[in-house]
Amino acid sequence: MPSASMISDYLWLIPLVPFAGFLINGTVGRKFPRALVSAVALLCTAIPATIVAWLWIVMKSEGAPEVLRVVSQPWIAITGLQIDFALTVDHLTLIMLGVVTGVGFLIHVYSVGYMAHEEGYWRFFAYLNLFMFFMLVLVLAESFLLLFVGWEGVGLASYLLIGFYFTKDSAANAGKKAFIVNRIGDFGFLLAMFLLVREFGSLDFSHIFQAINVNPGWHGGILTAIALLLVLGAVGKSAQIPLYVWLPDAMEGPTPVSALIHAATMVTAGIYMVARCHVLFNHSPHALGVVAIIGAATAIFAACIGMVQHDIKRVLAYSTVSQLGYMFLACGVGAYTAGIFHLLTHAFFKALLFLSAGSVIHALSGEQDMRKMGGLRKRIPVTFWSMTMGVFAIAGIPPLAGFFSKDEILYQAFVSTNPIGKLLWLVGLITAGMTSFYMFRLWFKTFFGPEHFEEHTDLHAHGAAVHAHSGGHTVMVVDPEDNHAHGVHESPAIMTVPLAILALLSIIGGWVGVPAAMGGHNEIEHFLDPVFSTDAAVEAATTAHGSELGLAVVSVLVALAGLGIAYLFYYKKPGTAAALAAKMPALYNLVAHKFYVDEIYGALIVSPLLMLSRLFLGGIIDGGIVNGSGAAAGATTRGLSSLVRRVQSGNIRSYAGWLALGAAAVLLVMIFGRSIWMH
Template sequence: MNESLHLWLIPLLPFIGFLLNGLLGRRLPKAVVSAIALLAPLGSFLVVLLASRAALPHSESYGNWITVGPLNIDLTFVLDQLSLIMLLVITGVGFLIHIYSVGYMHDDEGYWRYFAYLNLFLFFMTTLVLAGNALLMFVGWEGVGLASYLLIGFWFQKKSASDAGKKAFIVNRIGDFGFLIGLFLLLANFGTLSFSDLAQKIAANPTMTGGVLTAIALCLFIGATGKSAQLPLYVWLPDAMEGPTPVSALIHAATMVTAGVYMVARTHFIFDRSPLALSVVAIIGAATALFAATIGLVQTDIKRVLAYSTVSQLGYMFLGCGVAAYSAAIFHLMTHAFFKALLFLAAGSVIHAMGGEQDMRKMGGLRTKTPITFWTMTMAVLAISGFPFMSAFFSKDAILAAAFASGSLGKLLWFVGLVTAGLTAFYMFRLWYLTFFGETRSHDAHSHESPWSMLGPLAILAVLSVGGGWIGAGRFGAFLSPVLGTKTEELTGSLEYIMMALAVAAGALGWFLAHRMYHQRSAAAQLAAPAPAGYNLLQNKYYVDEFYNLIVVKPLLTLSKYFLEWVVDFAILGGLAWLLAGIASLSGAILQRWQSGNIRSYAAWLALGAAVLLYFVLAPHVFGAASLHLGMAGH
């Protein structure tokens, strides 16, 4: 085995930060809480950087974890090209979000609790990524679900925040049930949950396709639809905006919602053997991308626009996975972490300047009052819109090109992705114009720029949003090929440039329409004018929440109410209480007869008790002697 890289330090350092701030933070000075919270992700990031210099892949086993009959599961961490990219994004972007949080959450009374939860989140996410087997991944998977519940509902005094946290937790349990079934199927058919062992067993049987592998892949993908907010389990993510804005940046950009994409890429050797499963992943991804983008067109809450944007961009990543372009999907995951973290943190800076206001209809004119926030957010808007030579220009086009080259279904999905690219540019420039241009429509006359603890991370992320695409352009696939294999269907020659030009044209058209409709405030309502019914449909998010509430939530609540009231409360608890009361009443009646106060009655009971006692004491001897006498007489 190679020399130890001390991979265990990567999750351990955030966990220590969680313990220190969670147990002692209430009594520690705020500066000490901040230092503990920042050193944890920074230390993890430095360990990842040092480990990246070693030969990959590298695994470290820390002993046997679970032994049940023939099943042995080791506590193993694996660092390869895929997990390295993920860890750099998680710890690097996560560290910037921690720095930003110092300024954003400075006056919150739960400051220490917030950073304890944030460190806990990184502990579980790094565990998920480093896991060498599916069960350890599931531990991290469930852990980020717990941490997200705590962070989304951080301001639990607000009912909307506590409800959002519960919604995220419950919806993810639905997806996680599918994940669990997939794990059981893996155990039943392969007898192991180690990713390397699974890959070897499947590779050793080249004729194994479809069938049980399709079932396993689809069950795993159900888990991914919950964690990565895809149709039909996307509904928790927009409500997650109730948490503090840095939490939204962490969940949406670098950690939890990308876990599903990472899991599909990590288990690609299963999906590759099931064309049906890959088609389902691609169709769900493309449908989610378009669906969420249409809702984002009309949202007025700045954070909700970005939330639906996240759902849409995750759809792009699953589209890439569905056409087996895993490297392109992970490439877009990385660039998305840069510009989406920047978008959320810049939105937080806007909200900070507006005194907590999130409605874009009440903003405007912030370009001159918050110039650094304006220019950094402009970089993110250009990046996500696919502006030439910025980060998403490379990663999004790589996915669209792979879809176009994958066959007839892929060409249809490419067109859906192209339309989505135009819609993305439209709603992002709509946000840009409504927030920063025109007249100031806020009653808060004290709008001001954020402190440097918040602006510093914005500047770094702006640089990454502009140049992050160059990191992987032309090299990302080769770097990840030892883990994910090589995608063979690629566009070449003039067709590649035509596809690139069409993607840029779609983004330019989206900007042009947004410019015409929202650059002047008087034109801001023009989107609703031509089709008010369609506008209302989008504004109400296709009534999906109402549909779920009518079909799923209310029936379950009603069933639970009557089940608990009549079966549990009345029949079981009430019946048990009645039975116990009856026994007590009967016992009391008997004891009451005994305790009558009548001396003759007491004497009679005493005599009866003595007779019974004598019977049990003497009867064995009497009957034993009688049987012996009869036996001798018979002889």
């Protein structure tokens, strides 16, 4: 059995190996054949996943330490502040590492098939490895500063991946939108770090949390200010109200990017940060209340929008925003374990849903509008059954993964000491019904009913397309010998195998959290006990209030109601939804246009800023000062040169005169200058 000291020697490899993959493919990958680019990218993701698996064995072995730290030389050492470049692994880190490396590796494998004929293949995998590097740095960080390095890094990598099709305006704009909106949240994170340095003289987690723990009566005040600023950072990164607007547009990137961002990496960073800082948040009830309210509001708001979207990826995008709201809600009522549990199961079924959607899009030659789908269950059976598992899991149908994690959040909200805990539970319950409805709506519209698509030539068919160059542009031509190049067909094995693995995880992934009320042992709660200390008041409330089993029955009935309504509207009587929308056009248009939030932001924030920038920066600074100073310098130079050039007349007598004048001037200076010096 490997020892903790042995594994610590290899801990640095977890983030560094993906970074090596980024350097290799990013610098010389253009010259590599695609098979070699794939091999580098997959190997540099598989090695960290293997080390993490090894780490699981070590940390769960008898007598293993609960926390494993690796500290290098001091990173920053100035008067009054020292920050070490240190990595730490505890049970919370271990779960996050498993999600990032495990799900991340499956997405890399899937991408080999999905991106097989895309231009910039080497660039895509370089960015993907870079994303993994920064996310692993974020998870392993022992200090707020190192976490912030990973935090900003995933923002950069998301910008590169969302805007991968940079020649397409919508993709370029989506990448910029994600980058700019996240800077708003990151500003709050920066201010929080400044306050932490001022208050604690450190940015190390262990130092700060220990200082808070030795003062149990310390509540509110500066801790609330720090916590609220951290919440602002988490709201940006995890796409909560009011900074959620970047995430739905992130679907402009390739579908594997959507799966990586929405399921396993970037959007979970905010949840992880709040859970990591639970000691700080537990001493700030007001900040926790804000987190709970933001989470509940985001969950139901995004679910409303998801109910009427027609783009299959956009439905899943708003579903992600809603599910992240659930995780925020859990953290806000102090149920950090429930939040992390849902983060874990959500990574499985949301990655599965996005990759299955990618397989549907692949089969339909890029079509994403569900109104142009239908009847696909017999055409692409592996994709159908994979997405079915994901849909049932996210809808909360037992015994799939989403049922256990979602119900744990609802139960913890119901029994919490939060004054509005029952209201939060009700909002979460209604959201669960809405989630079931819009996910089964997606299921029925995509796989059942008549076929609404045309038989396209699939330009992405595995092995069907070859590249040719015409007029300086890359075009796709279909090999007429390939029998799979025409019509709707199933994705290749390199895409369907990851789907099958994720489908299995979506079925059994929640069994690690089966509560005692349902005959389980809630293994994940016991696993995270060393990280999260249970508050006595919360424990008492949990014991004193109602039956968890009864609440679970209610949530299942609500999920089944959502299934039944979707069945009626989109399978049994397909015209019902359209007729209902026609009766309430104002309400339907309001929701279909996403409550006009983007338009409101554009009118109240973006347009005034652009106007101010053009007036002040473009007009006064650039047009007045910069251009004016340049024009003045040019005019001065021209004036002086016009005078000086008169000396160069080409006339010898003129030159002799200027020479005599110059000599006289020199003599006068020498004579009068000497007399002044002597006096």
